[in-house]
Each structure stands twice: as C-alpha cells, then as structure tokens.
Amino acid sequence: MKSLKLVVLYSIKSYKGPDHTFPGVEQWRIEGETGGENKGKNMKAVVKIKKGKGFVEYKEMPRPQITEDEVLIGVKAVSVCGSDIHIYHDEHPNWPPMIMGHELSGVIAEVGSRVKNRKTGDRVVTETRTKSCGICLYCETGKPHICPDKRPLGIGVDGAMAKYVAVPGKLIHRLPETIGFVEASLCEPLAVCVHGLIERTGINAGDTVLISGPGPIGLICLQLAKAAGAYVLVAGTSRSADLKLKRAMELGADEIIDAGKENVVERVKKASGGYGADVVVEASGAPLAIKTAFESLRRQGKLCAMGITGKPAAEMPWDTAIFKAAQVTFCFSSSWSGWETGIKMLERKQINLAKLVTHELPLEKWKEGFEAMEAGKAIKVVLIP
Ligand SMILES: [Zn+2]
Ligand SMILES: [Zn+2]
CATH class of the missing domain: 3.40.50.720 (NAD(P)-binding Rossmann-like Domain)
Structure with missing residues (x-):
C-alpha cells in the first residue's frame, strides 16, 4: 500500500498537462476545456446588461482571461444573495454590463505569474473587494473592503454566475477539505455577519x-x-x-x-x-x-x-x-479576519450553512432561483454552473 501511495504522489508531481495543472483538476472541467489552450472561448453566464429594473439575461460571454496578479476559478457553486435581487431591481449600486454573482466556491484553474502561495487544484472561496486602491485612508488602515474605489465582484466587475471567474490572488481564502462546495458558497454572507455582529x-x-x-x-x-x-x-x-x-x-x-x-x-x-x-x-x-x-x-x-x-x-x-x-x-461588506473566523467556525461545525440551502439549481435556472427567493419560498438558492 505504501509504495502505491508513493507512486501516485510521484505521478501528480511529475504531471505536466497542456496547461501545467494537476490531473485532479480535470474532473470538474467540461469536456475539452482546459487551462490555457481554450483562452477566448465562450461560456454561459447570468449578466446584468444595463442599468434599470430587470435587464438580466442568461447569455454567452467570453471566458475571462487572468492578469499576472489574478487566479482563474472554476466555479463549483454560486449562491444567490439578497443584494443580487436588489441589483436585479436596480435598488443596489451596480456597474453593468457585468456577470452577476459574488458568493462562490470553486477550484483554481489557472494562476497568474505573480500570485504567491496558490496553485491549480486548490479549493477556494474568495473575498469580493476587487479594485480597492491600496493607498487611501481605509486601505492603509486595514479596511480595503470599504475603499471608495472598490468595485465588488459580480456588482462592479464580472462575477461568478458562470463557469469561470477571474479574481485577484490576494482575495482568495483556502477552503478546508471537510467543507462542501455548496455550503462554502455561503462563506461571503458568513464573513459579513462575523464582521458586522462579532467584530463591529x-x-x-x-x-x-x-x-x-x-x-x-x-x-x-x-x-x-x-x-x-x-x-x-x-x-x-x-x-x-x-x-x-x-x-x-x-x-x-x-x-x-x-x-x-x-x-x-x-x-x-x-x-x-x-x-x-x-x-x-x-x-x-x-x-x-x-x-x-x-x-x-x-x-x-x-x-x-x-x-x-x-x-x-x-x-x-x-x-x-x-x-x-x-x-x-x-454594516456591510466583510473583513479578512471575518472570512478566516467564519471558515474556522464552519470547519469546527459551530456554524451550519448547509441548513440554509433550500434550492440547488443548474445555472440556467437562475430566474427560477431569483423568483423563489423573492417570493419567500427559499432561504438560500445555490446555482451550479
Ligand atoms: Zn452577498
Ligand atoms: Zn482604498
């Protein structure tokens, strides 16, 4: 048995696929779609196409291309947030056109050259505070989540209601093996609650x-x-x-x-x-x-x-x-520490997020999910791309 384990480990380490990813990553990819070789390919996504009430469509969008500071996440689950419903009705700030969705879990599919400590195949969740400037009062005092320049994922930049999403590597939090992807897609509201109720x-x-x-x-x-x-x-x-x-x-x-x-x-x-x-x-x-x-x-x-x-x-x-x-x-948004505390409590089973998920739907049924949330028939709807 021991020698078999060694062989497996060796083969993973020595594997160099077409995009230098580990073989374990392939299982969640759709047929023929691998890292670098399919750049520019399209994917279906839930998109807010312009300002105003409604204007959300399920349509073809180009697959995101990462910069050297970003990672590409293969989305495993994306949860519908109350603010998504408000964005649908234009009652929440939003910057269309953009792919919606900011509550996600997934697996890293590609890593930018300047991203440290991340590799393809990592199970992850992500903060949503993209485009924080890094030099204002808030950023410099450890509060980049309230930076005025922030354009949140799925609200100000392309989000996760799609097969893939590009995210700055520094926003990623590692997801322990014991936490399932569906419940993990609720880590963002968990982090918001830890920050708002416990920390503030x-x-x-x-x-x-x-x-x-x-x-x-x-x-x-x-x-x-x-x-x-x-x-x-x-x-x-x-x-x-x-x-x-x-x-x-x-x-x-x-x-x-x-x-x-x-x-x-x-x-x-x-x-x-x-x-x-x-x-x-x-x-x-x-x-x-x-x-x-x-x-x-x-x-x-x-x-x-x-x-x-x-x-x-x-x-x-x-x-x-x-x-x-x-x-x-x-309270709004979440701190880095809110994420870490939330994930720790989830791993220790002090928090149960799975019990909030009433609907698990394929991504193309997004509208059904939005309607169930609005009608009060759902607690959390999780979409699977
Ligand atoms: Zn949310
Ligand atoms: Zn700032």
Missing part, C-alpha cells in the same frame, strides 16, 4: 439578542450569537413562519416570534427581565421591523443594522434611539 457590534455571553428577519443573514447571526453564548429570539413575519422561523428553531433559536400574531417588544422584554434586548440584529430592512427593532432595545443597547430597505430614505424612530442612548452600527 460586539456580543457577550449571557446577552439577550433579538434577530429581526429570519433570512440568510438573520439565520447566520442567530448561530453566531448562540456560539457566543447569547439567549436568542428570532422574529419574522407570518409569511416566514413555516419555512424560516421553523429553520431558526432547528438552528438553535431559544424562542421564535411570529410578528404577525404576537407583540415582539413584549416578548423580548419578558425574556430580558423587562429591560429589552442587549443586541438587536435588524436583518429584514422592513419599515415596521426597523421601528420594532429600536423599541425592543434596552437603554444603551446595540443595534446591528444589516437589512437593506431598497428605498432612498427609511423611517427611523430617531427620538427613541436618542432617549435609549442606542449604539447603532450599520
């Missing part, structure tokens, strides 16, 4: 936490709050009761609240000795839920704002926030 808002053992909105962000924050030692209530609309609130219970929520039938503020007060929540995560973006979020907060409580309203101006109970001396943290 802060949560303590024993805290009473209200999660407002049991979508993917809410259900990930629920698990992070549980891992941090909090008591967690999750509130959602009656529409979400059957699927999402039920899933919240399965993922460890201490209490669930159907906001269509029950008084959320009273339930939170009851669970917190009459004070209100130490931390509220507002992950719905719904006007009534935003109001309830502030009302549920205790004095000097912390509100972690994650839900997009899709409107130019949202109503906020300003005076309630003042007289509670509320600490409000608005």
Whole structure:
C-alpha cells in the first residue's frame, strides 16, 4: 500500500498537462476545456446588461482571461444573495454590463505569474473587494473592503454566475477539505455577519439578542450569537413562519416570534427581565421591523443594522434611539479576519450553512432561483454552473 501511495504522489508531481495543472483538476472541467489552450472561448453566464429594473439575461460571454496578479476559478457553486435581487431591481449600486454573482466556491484553474502561495487544484472561496486602491485612508488602515474605489465582484466587475471567474490572488481564502462546495458558497454572507455582529457590534455571553428577519443573514447571526453564548429570539413575519422561523428553531433559536400574531417588544422584554434586548440584529430592512427593532432595545443597547430597505430614505424612530442612548452600527461588506473566523467556525461545525440551502439549481435556472427567493419560498438558492 505504501509504495502505491508513493507512486501516485510521484505521478501528480511529475504531471505536466497542456496547461501545467494537476490531473485532479480535470474532473470538474467540461469536456475539452482546459487551462490555457481554450483562452477566448465562450461560456454561459447570468449578466446584468444595463442599468434599470430587470435587464438580466442568461447569455454567452467570453471566458475571462487572468492578469499576472489574478487566479482563474472554476466555479463549483454560486449562491444567490439578497443584494443580487436588489441589483436585479436596480435598488443596489451596480456597474453593468457585468456577470452577476459574488458568493462562490470553486477550484483554481489557472494562476497568474505573480500570485504567491496558490496553485491549480486548490479549493477556494474568495473575498469580493476587487479594485480597492491600496493607498487611501481605509486601505492603509486595514479596511480595503470599504475603499471608495472598490468595485465588488459580480456588482462592479464580472462575477461568478458562470463557469469561470477571474479574481485577484490576494482575495482568495483556502477552503478546508471537510467543507462542501455548496455550503462554502455561503462563506461571503458568513464573513459579513462575523464582521458586522462579532467584530463591529460586539456580543457577550449571557446577552439577550433579538434577530429581526429570519433570512440568510438573520439565520447566520442567530448561530453566531448562540456560539457566543447569547439567549436568542428570532422574529419574522407570518409569511416566514413555516419555512424560516421553523429553520431558526432547528438552528438553535431559544424562542421564535411570529410578528404577525404576537407583540415582539413584549416578548423580548419578558425574556430580558423587562429591560429589552442587549443586541438587536435588524436583518429584514422592513419599515415596521426597523421601528420594532429600536423599541425592543434596552437603554444603551446595540443595534446591528444589516437589512437593506431598497428605498432612498427609511423611517427611523430617531427620538427613541436618542432617549435609549442606542449604539447603532450599520454594516456591510466583510473583513479578512471575518472570512478566516467564519471558515474556522464552519470547519469546527459551530456554524451550519448547509441548513440554509433550500434550492440547488443548474445555472440556467437562475430566474427560477431569483423568483423563489423573492417570493419567500427559499432561504438560500445555490446555482451550479
Ligand atoms: Zn452577498
Ligand atoms: Zn482604498
């Protein structure tokens, strides 16, 4: 047995395919499509073709060519984000024409000459902060994800709703073998939640936490709050009761609240000795839920704002926030450390992302996936190119 292993290792090391990749890489490639030799070939992709409501098409696009600082990722799974739906309706910044999709997992197919510590065949996930300038206040203080020049993957540059995507090598995070590609495609929202809730808002053992909105962000924050030692209530609309609130219970929520039938503020007060929540995560973006979020907060409580309203101006109970001396943290995007912490927790099985995936569809059924998300029939839709 020992000598056989040696032979296999030797053959991998000595293998020089047409594009100098390892043989293991070939299994996920489509017939006849290998690294360098097919440059310029086309691939099918989900593309936002111009500004405005709609204008998303499934069409032929040239296969991306990498620069010397980039890697080419063969996309194994790409998850549909709430912001993809907002981009579809032009309610979120976007720079078309571009291939959509920023939540992905895959395998490196090609490596640029100046990319260090990466090789073809590596299982990876990637940050989305392309085009950060590297020389502004934010970049120089370790926050390139909020650089004004940033053009995120699938939003400002071509993304991953396709067979291949080109990504700067420095944005890649290695994906442990034990994490499957489908659940790994949810690493981006996981990193956003770690950054927003754990790193920026802060949560303590024993805290009473209200999660407002049991979508993917809410259900990930629920698990992070549980891992941090909090008591967690999750509130959602009656529409979400059957699927999402039920899933919240399965993922460890201490209490669930159907906001269509029950008084959320009273339930939170009851669970917190009459004070209100130490931390509220507002992950719905719904006007009534935003109001309830502030009302549920205790004095000097912390509100972690994650839900997009899709409107130019949202109503906020300003005076309630003042007289509670509320600490409000608005959150978007993710830090390098948020990614590393998230992947570690996923590997240690402290977080379950697979349980959020309700639909796995081939890429050409993207529209079905978008519609299921919008209708509230899906939690996470993962597309397979
Ligand atoms: Zn996302
Ligand atoms: Zn910058």
